[in-house]
Amino acid sequence: xxxxxxxxxxxxxxxxxxxxxxxxxxxxxxxxxxxxxxxxxxxxxxxxxxxxxxxxxxxxxxxxxxxxxxxxxxxxxxxxxxxxxxxxxxxxxxxxxxxxxxxxxxxxxxxxxxxxxxxxxxxxxxxxxxxxxxxxxxxxxxxxxxxxxxxxxxxxxxxxxxxxxxxxxxxxxxxxxxxxxxxxxxxxxxxxxxxxxxxxxxxxxxxxxxxxxxxxxxxxxxxxxxxxxxxxxxxxxxxxxxxxxxxxxxxxxxxxxxxxxxxxxxxxxxxxxxxxxxxxxxxxxxxxxxxxxxxxxxxxxxxxxxxxxxxxxx
Amino acid sequence: xxxxxxxxxxxxxxxxxxxxxxxxxxxxxxxxxxxxxxxxxxxxxxxxxxxxxxxxxxxxxxxxxxxxxxxxxxxxxxxxxxxxxxxxxxxxxxxxxxxxxxxxxxxxxxxxxxxxxxxxxxxxxxxxxxxxxxxxxxxxxxxxxxxxxxxxxxxxxxxxxxxxxxxxxxxxxxxxxxxxxxxxxxxxxxxxxxxxxxxxxxxxxxxxxxxxxxxxxxxxxxxxxxxxxxxxxxxxxxxxxxxxxxxxxxxxx
Ligand SMILES: Nc1ncnc2c1ncn2[C@@H]1O[C@H](COP(=O)(O)OP(=O)(O)O)[C@@H](O)[C@H]1O
Ligand SMILES: [Mg+2]
Numbered sequence: 361x362x363x364x365x366x367x368x369x370x371x372x373x374x375x376x377x378x379x380x381x382x383x384x385x386x387x388x389x390x391x392x393x394x395x396x397x398x399x400x401x402x403x404x405x406x407x408x409x410x411x412x413x414x415x416x417x418x419x420x421x422x423x424x425x426x427x428x429x430x431x432x433x434x435x436x437x438x439x440x441x442x443x444x445x446x447x448x449x450x451x452x453x454x455x456x457x458x459x460x461x462x463x464x465x466x467x468x469x470x471x472x473x474x475x476x477x478x479x480x481x482x483x484x485x486x487x488x489x490x491x492x493x494x495x496x497x498x499x500x501x502x503x504x505x506x507x508x509x510x511x512x513x514x515x516x517x518x519x520x521x522x523x524x525x526x527x528x529x530x531x532x533x534x535x536x537x538x539x540x541x542x543x544x545x546x547x548x549x550x551x552x553x554x555x556x557x558x559x560x561x562x563x564x565x566x567x568x569x570x571x572x573x574x575x576x577x578x579x580x581x582x583x584x585x586x587x588x589x590x591x592x593x594x595x596x597x598x599x600x601x602x603x604x605x606x607x608x609x610x611x612x613x614x615x616x617x618x619x620x621x622x623x624x625x626x627x628x629x630x631x632x633x634x635x636x637x638x639x640x641x642x643x644x645x646x647x648x649x650x651x652x653x654x655x656x657x658x659x660x661x662x663x664x665x666x667x668x669x670x671x672x673x674x
Numbered sequence: 675x676x677x678x679x680x681x682x683x684x685x686x687x688x689x690x691x692x693x694x695x696x697x698x699x700x701x702x703x704x705x706x707x708x709x710x711x712x713x714x715x716x717x718x719x720x721x722x723x724x725x726x727x728x729x730x731x732x733x734x735x736x737x738x739x740x741x742x743x744x745x746x747x748x749x750x751x752x753x754x755x756x757x758x759x760x761x762x763x764x765x766x767x768x769x770x771x772x773x774x775x776x777x778x779x780x781x782x783x784x785x786x787x788x789x790x791x792x793x794x795x796x797x798x799x800x801x802x803x804x805x806x807x808x809x810x811x812x813x814x815x816x817x818x819x820x821x822x823x824x825x826x827x828x829x830x831x832x833x834x835x836x837x838x839x840x841x842x843x844x845x846x847x848x849x850x851x852x853x854x855x856x857x858x859x860x861x862x863x864x865x866x867x868x869x870x871x872x873x874x875x876x877x878x879x880x881x882x883x884x885x886x887x888x889x890x891x892x893x894x895x896x897x898x899x900x901x902x903x904x905x906x907x908x909x910x911x912x913x914x915x916x917x918x919x920x921x922x923x924x925x926x927x
Binding site: 374437444448449457469 | 676678679681682683685686689690693760761762764765766767768769770771772922926927
């Protein structure tokens with residue numbers, strides 16, 4: 361099926377002369393949760409801004425469900441809800457008024473029952489008549505999400521929705537996101553919390569210095585780039601690796617000497633585990649227990665961006 | 675055209691006005707009353723008539739214009755400046771609306787408010803002096819055209835301004851002096867010929883003159899010229915807004 365968002369040859373140079381995006385090509389699949397990861401200043405917000413219409417592109421095109429987002433911007437924008445990174449809200453409006461305003465702005469007829477449902481889902485219902493300025497930061501974030509959902513968008517952008525947000529809101533929010541996805545809404549989010557991308561996303565894109573350096577199924581990414589660690593808890597502490605194993609570069613001894621750590625690539629033809637265990641046996645080293653650990657997206661991500669900074673990747 | 679969006683913006687802005695209703699209405703009513711006391715009583719005791727009209731009555735159209743111009747500019751400039759300042763403009767920019775809907779919503783609300791205030795001042799005037807409206811149709815036409823034109827001007831100022839000082843500068847340093855010098859409280863004919871000539875470069879002269887004609891059938895310039903100048907000003911503002919729309923000036927990066 362055709363991608364719901366198609367970004368082609370997108371570049372952005374700000375008035376300051378700074379180039380925030382360089383020839384970005386990206387397709388977002390219908391109904392997926394896409395996580396865009398990247399360090400601060402990588403261009404995530406700029407990219408979202410161009411798709412949503414708050415920033416003009418320098419070159420390139422964006423189509424949203426087949427509608428060009430410049431020449432056919434009405435049809436394109438109707439489909440999109442945006443939760444901005446900054447907590448930008450009106451101060452003196454009530455929660456109910458500001459969410460209803462958003463729905464009107466997107467050209468949808470009034471639907472109090474629907475707005476009531478959103479506010480309830482986001483635990484905002486008892487605050488509906490409060491002025492926004494009286495709410496906490498987390499509550500304001502909920503209001504922004506409610507505004508973005510007020511016109512029943514088919515695509516939702518969440519720009520660092522959990523930055524500086526309490527645990528409870530995160531839980532609520534991810535529940536809302538899961539429900540939305542179940543109802544067929546496509547979700548694009550940026551986050552600093554890599555665990556969240558790991559938990560939530562179907563696919564992951566990594567952006568660094570205005571360039572998309574990787575787009576991959578999350579599972580595939582974890583598999584491809586994932587290293588596994590095998591930890592062996594020893595019966596007796598060692599002061600050094602035995603000579604028999606000393607030249608094995610994948611093997612390391614923990615600082616206190618109680619654990620051997622073997623790092624291996626899950627993709628490799630041979631993991632070398634059998635050979636390792638045989639060698640340990642031969643050296644007379646016994647272990648009490650063993651465990652394996654898959655490296656997290658965070659490790660992968662840090663590795664990638666680091667590589668890119670050194671100009672080694674691509 | 676997204677009419678629901680226009681309605682949403684319009685009502686949003688009118689609700690903002692309603693929240694500050696007392697100060698919005700009370701301030702102009704009090705200052706109008708003071709003008710009558712100061713100009714009407716103090717000056718009026720020396721100048722009894724102007725162009726054959728009782729002086730107190732003569733200044734009514736000028737007073738209405740003064741408030742109308744100030745309020746139109748201030749309301750519209752604030753209305754659009756505020757979302758820029760707080761950042762909520764992101765929502766206007768990401769909504770399926772064009773600049774046309776944004777302008778109609780904000781300018782419509784600002785013009786509505788200043789027209790209401792103009793009418794309140796007219797009613798207040800009745801308490802102090804006899805007022806006669808010879809051409810109600812033209813009175814309303816000038817009222818509406820002026821409110822819309824200056825709300826458009828205010829909108830432009832609100833987009834141009836990048837700080838609160840700039841928002842204040844235009845109304846205080848340009849509109850108010852030009853209104854005072856534009857014959858709000860006197861007929862241009864009483865000036866020496868040189869200053870008369872200078873005065874005719876002041877666009878507000880034409881607005882006040884036409885508006886006053888709709889009341890008392892006395893004017894500094896012909897009504898056709900007044901109307902023409904008002905329309906010219908209106909179209910100039912629309913042209914500037916069109917340009918802002920085309921270029922995204924100060925709205926989008
Ligand atoms: N309005 C602007 N003018 C000039 N530079 C900008 C502007 N907005 C963002 N930038 C720059 O563009 C780069 C990307 O910013 P942004 O898209 O906000 O990154 P991210 O969201 O990934 O942190 C940053 O270096 C930032 O300083
Ligand atoms: Mg950002």
